Amino acid sequence: MNAAQSGDSQAPGGPSSGLRDIPEPLHGETGVALSGPPISPMARISLYDDVQWELFILEWVHALRSGYVQVKRFGGAGDRGADIAAFKTANGLEGAWDCFQCKHYAEPLALGDILPEILKIFVATVVGECVLPDSYQILAPRGCSTNCGRMLSSPQKLRKKFLDHLADDDSTLARGLESDLVSSVQELASVTDFSMFRSVELTDVLELHKTTCWYSDRFATALQPRPAHVPAPGDLATHERRYVQQLVDVYAEAHPEESLQPESVASNPRVGERFRRHRENFYKAEALRVYARDSVPPGTFERLQDDIHSGVIDVVEDHHATGLRRLTSVLSLVGQLDLSRHRLISVVEIDDRQGMCHQLANVDRIQWMSRNE
Incomplete structure (x- = not known):
């Protein structure tokens, strides 16, 4: 004083x-x-x-x-x-x-x-x-x-x-x-x-x-390097059920001949590799959330997440022939967004951006399957 x-x-x-x-x-x-x-x-x-x-x-x-x-x-x-x-x-x-x-x-x-x-x-x-x-x-x-x-x-x-x-x-x-x-x-x-x-x-x-x-x-100093990525656990956790179910719904629409369930989708020969990649990205984004909690002021991660939502929501709500088209369009777009104003951007990778889309899907701020299509 x-x-x-x-x-x-x-x-x-x-x-x-x-x-x-x-x-x-x-x-x-x-x-x-x-x-x-x-x-x-x-x-x-x-x-x-x-x-x-x-x-x-x-x-x-x-x-x-x-x-x-x-x-x-x-x-x-x-x-x-x-x-x-x-x-x-x-x-x-x-x-x-x-x-x-x-x-x-x-x-x-x-x-x-x-x-x-x-x-x-x-x-x-x-x-x-x-x-x-x-x-x-x-x-x-x-x-x-x-x-x-x-x-x-x-x-x-x-x-x-x-x-x-x-x-x-x-x-x-x-x-x-x-x-x-x-x-x-x-x-x-x-x-x-x-x-x-x-x-x-x-x-x-x-x-x-x-x-x-x-x-x-x-x-205004450089952020510390992020810890090495820890792979997603083998079993699904309770906190990731919603975005996983959304992905399963997308794959089920694209491959109606397959019997897809959240617990078995990772081992499916047609969509398993893609699902595992999306899940790894979700966990990378979760790790970024933890890193942000210890490295930048409260609210920094959430503001980045909100800007990603604002940048993709029009494409999410646009008409798409299938949920898979919507998913791939949004995940392609999120890598092109200009997020340079954000403090975390120096440590954010494309995988993190895509993982944050899955975080948004996990709380239904993004829905891959439109009820009107």
């Missing part, structure tokens, strides 16, 4: 803020591939405004979820020195937790920016709103100044500096706080290990962010 949003103007002893669940990060341009000269992630982040920084941190926080029971975000102006609370137990703020404070300033953070935040978390602890966190981690796109960074790396010196400011009548650090509250903070701070306070380097944030599905989309 920026200086105006951080709540620095409110006395640390003011009303407490509520906690709310971290929402799923949203991307207005999800699934669209961008082009242009490469710009490093750090260079992009240096140009962020407050909203972009907040969104980036939300994405990073989602990568932290695996290490915590719950991750929540403080709401309201009085953040108590914590923008994000990551709970290690079901006891929340009353148990083990880590605190993350986000600062979006134009310059590196100075010690004067950090000390008020340290005071806030001590005040919150003294008044019983929480226990001290296991760690208090400060995130800022421009990092800390040399002096501030040196202090954060010297816990005993940082504690002494903090206590000196509290005891200094000319310091504005504790202005507005009751003397009894200041005394309680001094008592707690004097026995606290200040190694809990540390800054998080942007390089470390980016390293973790690389593991999220938002990284490639946010920084």
Whole structure:
């Protein structure tokens, strides 16, 4: 958050803020591939405004979820020195937790920016709103100044500096706080290990962010290679019954002399090879769906699938002499569609496109056999 949003103007002893669940990060341009000269992630982040920084941190926080029971975000102006609370137990703020404070300033953070935040978390602890966190981690796109960074790396010196400011009548650090509250903070701070306070380097944030599905989309980097294709299982699965039945209906119309059933069509000498090829493509598309879940923002795969549907549906609904003609016409067309705007297209093959048509048939968004023909 920026200086105006951080709540620095409110006395640390003011009303407490509520906690709310971290929402799923949203991307207005999800699934669209961008082009242009490469710009490093750090260079992009240096140009962020407050909203972009907040969104980036939300994405990073989602990568932290695996290490915590719950991750929540403080709401309201009085953040108590914590923008994000990551709970290690079901006891929340009353148990083990880590605190993350986000600062979006134009310059590196100075010690004067950090000390008020340290005071806030001590005040919150003294008044019983929480226990001290296991760690208090400060995130800022421009990092800390040399002096501030040196202090954060010297816990005993940082504690002494903090206590000196509290005891200094000319310091504005504790202005507005009751003397009894200041005394309680001094008592707690004097026995606290200040190694809990540390800054998080942007390089470390980016390293973790690389593991999220938002990284490639946010920084316009190349997608990771897809894993090798795992062949379709021998037995039909429940989740693929509908598109298989549609294919069987197509083959039965084309070869009425054959007795075709979903369980045996793969071994039929006339259509078995074609069916097995279509089934492999369905499973390739299913693997692409899983890959997309881990590699690109939510909704990216679905938008690609929707565009494929839009690109072929007129041909699907057109008149065809047989269902087989409709099937072959659509599968030929889907390989010619211009899908270059989509983020996934660099890892999508013709087989995937055809497999996505079978995915659409699996939920009846495409029907190979027209009831009117």
